[in-house]
Amino acid sequence: MDIGIVGLGLIGGSLGLDFKVRQTHRVLGVSRRPSTCERAIERGAVDDASTDLASLKGVEVIFICTPIVLIQPTAEKLAPHLSPDTILTDVGSVKAPVVQAMDPVWQNFVGGHPMAGTAESGIDAALRDLFVDRAYVITPTEKTPPDSVKVVESLARSLQSRLYTCTPTDHDRAVAWISHLPVMVSASLIAACMGEDNLEVLKLAQAFASSGFRDTSRVGGGNPELGIMMARYNKDALVRSLHAFQAHLTHATTLIETENWQDLETLLTSTQRSRLDFVE
Ligand code: NAP
Numbered sequence: 001m002d003i004g005i006v007g008l009g010l011i012g013g014s015l016g017l018d019f020k021v022r023q024t025h026r027v028l029g030v031s032r033r034p035s036t037c038e039r040a041i042e043r044g045a046v047d048d049a050s051t052d053l054a055s056l057k058g059v060e061v062i063f064i065c066t067p068i069v070l071i072q073p074t075a076e077k078l079a080p081h082l083s084p085d086t087i088l089t090d091v092g093s094v095k096a097p098v099v100q101a102m103d104p105v106w107q108n109f110v111g112g113h114p115m116a117g118t119a120e121s122g123i124d125a126a127l128r129d130l131f132v133d134r135a136y137v138i139t140p141t142e143k144t145p146p147d148s149v150k151v152v153e154s155l156a157r158s159l160q161s162r163l164y165t166c167t168p169t170d171h172d173r174a175v176a177w178i179s180h181l182p183v184m185v186s187a188s189l190i191a192a193c194m195g196e197d198n199l200e201v202l203k204l205a206q207a208f209a210s211s212g213f214r215d216t217s218r219v220g221g222g223n224p225e226l227g228i229m230m231a232r233y234n235k236d237a238l239v240r241s242l243h244a245f246q247a248h249l250t251h252a253t254t255l256i257e258t259e260n261w262q263d264l265e266t267l268l269t270s271t272q273r274s275r276l277d278f279v280e
Contacts, residue, residue, distance in 0.1 A: 003155075004062035006030045006074055008040040008049060010117060011091050012065030013126025016045030018159050021128065028059055031123075039123045057081045061151060064090040068233055072101040079106060087148045093175065094233035095139045095168035103143070110152040111139035111168055113175075114161060119222065129160075136161035139168040169237075176237035178278065180230040181245060184238070186220025187227065 003019055005012045008031040019025045029040050029049035037049035048055075056062055056078065064071050064078075071090050078088070089110045092098045099111040116134040118125060136156040140149045149165075156163050166174070196202040231238055255264045 001061065002026045002028065002059045004028050004030065004056040004059040005046065006053065006056070006062060006064050006078070007032075007066035007070075008036050008045065008123050008126075009065060010121050010123075010125040010127075011114065011130075012063065013040055013043065013045045013123045014116075014128070014130040015063055015065065015091070015114070015159075016040065017043070017126055017128045018131065019155070020044060020047070022158050028056060030056060036123050040126075043123065043126065045123065045126055053078050054081045058083075059086065061087045061089065061155065064088060068092045068094060068098065068229060071098050072105060075102060075105045075109070082106075084108065087151055089152045092233075093179075094230070095137075095171045097233050099139060099141060099168040103141075107143070108145055108148050110144055110148050111141075112152055112156070113137045113139070113171065114156070114159070115175075116161075131156075131159040131161045134161055135164055137164045137166060137171050139166060139171050141168070172234050173237045173240070176234055176241045180234055180238045181241040183219045183222070183227050183230060184242060185245060186217055188220070190217050190220050 003025050005016050005027060006029075008016065008029045012029070012031075016027050016029060019027050027046045029037060029046035030053055031037050031040065031049060031051065034051055037046075037051060040046045040049050053074070062078065062082075064074050066074050071092050075088055082088075085108065087108050087110060088102070088106045089112045090098055090102075091112060091114055093113060095111050095113060099109075102109045102111070114131050114134065114136045116130045118127070118130075136159065138149060138153060138156065140146075153163055153165075193205060194202070196205065252264070252267065254260075255267065
Protein backbone atom coordinates (compact mmCIF):
# COMPACT_ATOMS: atom_id res chain seq x y z
CA MET A 1 0.00 0.00 0.00
CA ASP A 2 1.16 3.57 -0.68
CA ILE A 3 0.95 5.63 2.51
CA GLY A 4 1.33 9.40 2.71
CA ILE A 5 2.41 11.27 5.83
CA VAL A 6 2.03 15.05 6.05
CA GLY A 7 4.04 16.62 8.88
CA LEU A 8 7.27 14.71 9.42
CA GLY A 9 7.74 15.46 13.13
CA LEU A 10 7.74 13.25 16.21
CA ILE A 11 4.48 11.45 15.41
CA GLY A 12 4.62 11.55 11.58
CA GLY A 13 8.27 10.46 11.56
CA SER A 14 7.63 7.66 14.06
CA LEU A 15 4.69 6.37 11.99
CA GLY A 16 6.93 6.39 8.91
CA LEU A 17 9.72 4.47 10.66
CA ASP A 18 7.27 1.76 11.74
CA PHE A 19 5.33 1.51 8.47
CA LYS A 20 8.56 1.14 6.53
CA VAL A 21 9.91 -1.57 8.83
CA ARG A 22 6.79 -3.62 9.52
CA GLN A 23 5.07 -3.69 6.19
CA THR A 24 5.70 -3.71 2.52
CA HIS A 25 4.38 -0.19 2.24
CA ARG A 26 5.81 2.64 0.19
CA VAL A 27 5.81 5.72 2.42
CA LEU A 28 5.78 9.20 0.92
CA GLY A 29 6.21 12.22 3.16
CA VAL A 30 5.38 15.90 2.93
CA SER A 31 6.69 18.46 5.36
CA ARG A 32 7.02 22.23 5.54
CA ARG A 33 10.82 22.49 5.47
CA PRO A 34 13.05 20.88 2.84
CA SER A 35 15.62 20.11 5.56
CA THR A 36 13.00 18.01 7.42
CA CYS A 37 12.22 16.10 4.20
CA GLU A 38 15.92 15.33 3.67
CA ARG A 39 16.36 14.24 7.28
CA ALA A 40 13.25 11.99 7.10
CA ILE A 41 14.70 10.21 4.04
CA GLU A 42 18.10 9.96 5.76
CA ARG A 43 16.51 8.44 8.90
CA GLY A 44 14.56 5.89 6.85
CA ALA A 45 11.16 7.27 7.90
CA VAL A 46 10.02 7.73 4.28
CA ASP A 47 10.94 6.42 0.84
CA ASP A 48 10.68 9.90 -0.58
CA ALA A 49 9.61 13.31 0.70
CA SER A 50 8.82 16.74 -0.62
CA THR A 51 7.29 20.03 0.43
CA ASP A 52 4.61 19.69 -2.27
CA LEU A 53 1.25 18.18 -1.27
CA ALA A 54 0.65 17.30 -4.95
CA SER A 55 3.34 14.61 -4.57
CA LEU A 56 0.77 12.53 -2.63
CA LYS A 57 -1.47 12.13 -5.71
CA GLY A 58 -2.45 8.47 -6.07
CA VAL A 59 -1.57 7.53 -2.47
CA GLU A 60 -4.21 5.32 -0.81
CA VAL A 61 -4.07 6.48 2.83
CA ILE A 62 -2.73 9.80 4.11
CA PHE A 63 -1.92 10.49 7.77
CA ILE A 64 -2.08 14.21 8.58
CA CYS A 65 0.44 14.68 11.40
CA THR A 66 0.73 18.46 11.50
CA PRO A 67 -0.08 20.58 14.57
CA ILE A 68 -3.85 20.45 15.25
CA VAL A 69 -4.50 23.96 13.93
CA LEU A 70 -3.21 22.91 10.49
CA ILE A 71 -5.09 19.60 10.07
CA GLN A 72 -8.18 21.01 8.33
CA PRO A 73 -6.30 23.65 6.24
CA THR A 74 -3.86 20.92 5.13
CA ALA A 75 -6.76 18.68 4.08
CA GLU A 76 -8.28 21.56 2.12
CA LYS A 77 -5.01 22.05 0.22
CA LEU A 78 -4.64 18.30 -0.34
CA ALA A 79 -8.18 17.71 -1.61
CA PRO A 80 -7.71 18.94 -5.23
CA HIS A 81 -4.88 16.41 -5.70
CA LEU A 82 -6.77 13.37 -4.41
CA SER A 83 -9.26 10.89 -5.83
CA PRO A 84 -12.45 10.51 -3.72
CA ASP A 85 -11.44 7.03 -2.52
CA THR A 86 -8.26 8.33 -0.84
CA ILE A 87 -8.55 7.81 2.91
CA LEU A 88 -7.49 10.75 5.06
CA THR A 89 -6.80 10.21 8.73
CA ASP A 90 -5.17 12.37 11.38
CA VAL A 91 -3.30 11.95 14.66
CA GLY A 92 -4.53 15.05 16.51
CA SER A 93 -4.69 14.81 20.30
CA VAL A 94 -8.21 16.33 20.37
CA LYS A 95 -10.91 14.81 18.20
CA ALA A 96 -14.33 16.53 18.22
CA PRO A 97 -13.22 19.88 16.69
CA VAL A 98 -11.02 18.13 14.12
CA VAL A 99 -13.69 15.62 13.06
CA GLN A 100 -16.28 18.40 12.84
CA ALA A 101 -13.98 20.67 10.79
CA MET A 102 -13.11 17.80 8.41
CA ASP A 103 -16.74 16.92 7.67
CA PRO A 104 -17.27 19.48 4.86
CA VAL A 105 -13.71 18.99 3.53
CA TRP A 106 -13.33 15.23 3.00
CA GLN A 107 -16.00 12.51 3.26
CA ASN A 108 -13.50 9.69 3.45
CA PHE A 109 -11.95 10.90 6.72
CA VAL A 110 -11.24 8.72 9.77
CA GLY A 111 -10.33 10.56 12.98
CA GLY A 112 -7.52 8.94 14.95
CA HIS A 113 -5.22 9.50 17.93
CA PRO A 114 -2.19 7.33 18.60
CA MET A 115 -1.68 7.97 22.31
CA ALA A 116 2.09 7.97 22.49
CA GLY A 117 4.67 10.70 22.60
CA THR A 118 7.75 12.09 24.27
CA ALA A 119 8.69 15.56 25.49
CA GLU A 120 10.65 16.11 22.25
CA SER A 121 9.45 17.24 18.84
CA GLY A 122 10.60 17.22 15.22
CA ILE A 123 11.94 14.53 12.91
CA ASP A 124 15.02 13.85 15.04
CA ALA A 125 12.74 12.93 17.94
CA ALA A 126 10.95 10.24 15.88
CA LEU A 127 11.28 6.76 17.36
CA ARG A 128 10.74 3.24 16.07
CA ASP A 129 8.15 1.23 18.10
CA LEU A 130 6.77 4.40 19.72
CA PHE A 131 3.21 3.03 19.45
CA VAL A 132 3.79 -0.53 20.66
CA ASP A 133 1.29 -1.41 23.40
CA ARG A 134 -0.04 2.17 23.48
CA ALA A 135 -3.69 3.06 22.89
CA TYR A 136 -4.61 4.03 19.31
CA VAL A 137 -8.08 5.57 19.34
CA ILE A 138 -10.25 5.69 16.21
CA THR A 139 -13.23 8.08 16.35
CA PRO A 140 -15.60 7.35 13.44
CA THR A 141 -18.98 9.05 13.12
CA GLU A 142 -22.14 7.66 11.47
CA LYS A 143 -20.90 9.26 8.23
CA THR A 144 -17.45 7.62 8.22
CA PRO A 145 -17.19 4.88 5.55
CA PRO A 146 -16.84 1.55 7.46
CA ASP A 147 -14.33 0.15 4.94
CA SER A 148 -12.05 3.13 5.51
CA VAL A 149 -12.27 2.61 9.28
CA LYS A 150 -11.17 -1.00 8.73
CA VAL A 151 -8.14 0.11 6.72
CA VAL A 152 -7.00 2.60 9.38
CA GLU A 153 -7.66 0.04 12.13
CA SER A 154 -5.53 -2.52 10.36
CA LEU A 155 -2.67 -0.02 9.95
CA ALA A 156 -2.95 0.90 13.66
CA ARG A 157 -2.87 -2.81 14.58
CA SER A 158 0.27 -3.27 12.49
CA LEU A 159 1.98 -0.80 14.86
CA GLN A 160 1.15 -3.25 17.71
CA SER A 161 -1.01 -0.59 19.32
CA ARG A 162 -4.03 -1.35 21.50
CA LEU A 163 -6.97 -0.32 19.36
CA TYR A 164 -10.00 1.55 20.78
CA THR A 165 -13.04 2.96 19.01
CA CYS A 166 -15.25 5.67 20.50
CA THR A 167 -17.05 8.88 19.58
CA PRO A 168 -14.94 12.04 19.20
CA THR A 169 -16.71 13.58 22.20
CA ASP A 170 -16.12 10.57 24.46
CA HIS A 171 -12.45 10.61 23.41
CA ASP A 172 -12.13 14.28 24.33
CA ARG A 173 -13.84 13.79 27.71
CA ALA A 174 -11.61 10.84 28.53
CA VAL A 175 -8.37 12.65 27.61
CA ALA A 176 -9.57 15.68 29.58
CA TRP A 177 -9.57 13.50 32.73
CA ILE A 178 -6.26 11.74 32.29
CA SER A 179 -4.18 14.19 30.30
CA HIS A 180 -5.52 17.74 30.18
CA LEU A 181 -6.87 18.10 33.76
CA PRO A 182 -3.56 16.82 35.25
CA VAL A 183 -1.64 19.53 33.36
CA MET A 184 -3.84 22.29 34.81
CA VAL A 185 -3.83 20.79 38.32
CA SER A 186 -0.06 20.38 38.23
CA ALA A 187 0.44 23.92 36.86
CA SER A 188 -1.84 25.28 39.62
CA LEU A 189 0.21 23.41 42.22
CA ILE A 190 3.40 25.13 41.04
CA ALA A 191 1.66 28.52 40.89
CA ALA A 192 0.22 28.06 44.41
CA CYS A 193 3.67 27.21 45.82
CA MET A 194 5.11 30.29 44.14
CA GLY A 195 2.39 32.31 45.92
CA GLU A 196 4.08 31.71 49.31
CA ASP A 197 4.73 35.27 50.48
CA ASN A 198 7.45 34.42 53.00
CA LEU A 199 10.59 34.28 50.86
CA GLU A 200 12.51 32.25 53.44
CA VAL A 201 9.76 29.59 53.47
CA LEU A 202 9.61 29.58 49.67
CA LYS A 203 13.38 29.06 49.45
CA LEU A 204 13.18 26.22 51.98
CA ALA A 205 10.31 24.58 50.04
CA GLN A 206 12.37 24.79 46.84
CA ALA A 207 15.36 23.26 48.61
CA PHE A 208 13.28 20.46 50.19
CA ALA A 209 11.39 19.53 46.98
CA SER A 210 12.11 15.93 46.01
CA SER A 211 10.51 12.97 44.25
CA GLY A 212 6.91 13.71 45.34
CA PHE A 213 7.04 17.25 44.01
CA ARG A 214 8.94 16.11 40.91
CA ASP A 215 6.11 13.62 40.10
CA THR A 216 3.23 15.96 40.80
CA SER A 217 4.73 19.01 39.08
CA ARG A 218 6.09 17.26 35.97
CA VAL A 219 3.18 17.77 33.57
CA GLY A 220 2.48 21.30 34.81
CA GLY A 221 6.09 22.25 34.17
CA GLY A 222 6.05 21.07 30.54
CA ASN A 223 5.81 22.83 27.19
CA PRO A 224 3.26 25.72 27.53
CA GLU A 225 2.23 25.36 23.88
CA LEU A 226 0.84 21.88 24.57
CA GLY A 227 -1.17 23.09 27.57
CA ILE A 228 -2.63 25.96 25.56
CA MET A 229 -3.51 23.56 22.73
CA MET A 230 -5.38 21.31 25.19
CA ALA A 231 -7.30 24.21 26.72
CA ARG A 232 -8.11 25.78 23.36
CA TYR A 233 -9.27 22.68 21.49
CA ASN A 234 -10.77 20.72 24.39
CA LYS A 235 -12.22 23.66 26.32
CA ASP A 236 -15.65 22.24 27.22
CA ALA A 237 -14.42 18.85 28.44
CA LEU A 238 -11.51 20.43 30.30
CA VAL A 239 -13.70 23.02 32.05
CA ARG A 240 -16.14 20.23 33.00
CA SER A 241 -13.28 18.23 34.56
CA LEU A 242 -11.83 21.30 36.30
CA HIS A 243 -15.19 22.08 37.95
CA ALA A 244 -15.48 18.49 39.18
CA PHE A 245 -11.92 18.66 40.49
CA GLN A 246 -12.61 21.92 42.31
CA ALA A 247 -15.62 20.28 44.04
CA HIS A 248 -13.42 17.39 45.21
CA LEU A 249 -10.72 19.77 46.42
CA THR A 250 -13.32 21.78 48.36
CA HIS A 251 -14.62 18.55 49.90
CA ALA A 252 -11.11 17.48 50.98
CA THR A 253 -10.47 20.98 52.40
CA THR A 254 -13.68 20.80 54.44
CA LEU A 255 -12.79 17.36 55.81
CA ILE A 256 -9.44 18.71 57.02
CA GLU A 257 -10.80 21.99 58.39
CA THR A 258 -13.48 20.11 60.35
CA GLU A 259 -10.95 17.47 61.47
CA ASN A 260 -13.12 14.73 59.97
CA TRP A 261 -10.26 12.23 59.95
CA GLN A 262 -12.55 9.25 59.47
CA ASP A 263 -14.05 10.50 56.21
CA LEU A 264 -10.61 11.64 55.08
CA GLU A 265 -9.35 8.11 55.63
CA THR A 266 -12.30 6.68 53.69
CA LEU A 267 -11.52 9.08 50.84
CA LEU A 268 -7.80 8.31 50.72
CA THR A 269 -8.39 4.54 51.01
CA SER A 270 -10.80 4.72 48.08
CA THR A 271 -8.41 6.82 45.92
CA GLN A 272 -5.54 4.46 46.76
CA ARG A 273 -7.61 1.58 45.34
CA SER A 274 -9.00 3.50 42.35
CA ARG A 275 -5.59 4.66 41.13
CA LEU A 276 -4.85 1.06 40.16
CA ASP A 277 -7.73 1.16 37.67
CA PHE A 278 -5.88 3.90 35.77
CA VAL A 279 -2.25 2.92 36.15
CA GLU A 280 -0.72 -0.39 37.14
P1 NAP B 1 6.06 17.95 15.83
O1 NAP B 1 7.12 17.01 16.25
O2 NAP B 1 6.28 19.42 16.05
O3 NAP B 1 5.76 17.68 14.31
C1 NAP B 1 4.88 18.43 13.54
C2 NAP B 1 5.49 18.57 12.17
O4 NAP B 1 4.55 19.20 11.34
C3 NAP B 1 6.74 19.45 12.16
O5 NAP B 1 7.90 18.65 12.10
C4 NAP B 1 6.56 20.32 10.93
O6 NAP B 1 7.52 20.00 9.94
C5 NAP B 1 5.27 19.83 10.31
N1 NAP B 1 4.51 20.93 9.76
C6 NAP B 1 4.21 22.11 10.33
N2 NAP B 1 3.49 22.84 9.48
C7 NAP B 1 3.35 22.12 8.36
C8 NAP B 1 2.72 22.33 7.11
N3 NAP B 1 2.07 23.47 6.88
N4 NAP B 1 2.76 21.35 6.20
C9 NAP B 1 3.40 20.21 6.43
N5 NAP B 1 4.03 19.95 7.58
C10 NAP B 1 4.00 20.88 8.53
O7 NAP B 1 4.67 17.64 16.55
P2 NAP B 1 4.09 16.21 16.96
O8 NAP B 1 4.30 16.02 18.41
O9 NAP B 1 4.53 15.16 16.00
O10 NAP B 1 2.54 16.51 16.80
C11 NAP B 1 1.90 16.37 15.56
C12 NAP B 1 0.46 15.98 15.79
O11 NAP B 1 0.44 14.80 16.58
C13 NAP B 1 -0.37 17.03 16.52
O12 NAP B 1 -1.61 17.14 15.87
C14 NAP B 1 -0.54 16.44 17.92
O13 NAP B 1 -1.79 16.79 18.50
C15 NAP B 1 -0.47 14.95 17.64
N6 NAP B 1 0.01 14.12 18.75
C16 NAP B 1 1.10 14.52 19.48
C17 NAP B 1 1.54 13.70 20.51
C18 NAP B 1 2.74 14.08 21.34
O14 NAP B 1 2.90 13.60 22.46
N7 NAP B 1 3.64 14.92 20.84
C19 NAP B 1 0.91 12.48 20.79
C20 NAP B 1 -0.16 12.09 19.98
C21 NAP B 1 -0.62 12.92 18.97
P3 NAP B 1 8.78 20.86 9.55
O15 NAP B 1 9.88 20.27 10.39
O16 NAP B 1 8.92 20.56 8.10
O17 NAP B 1 8.50 22.29 9.88
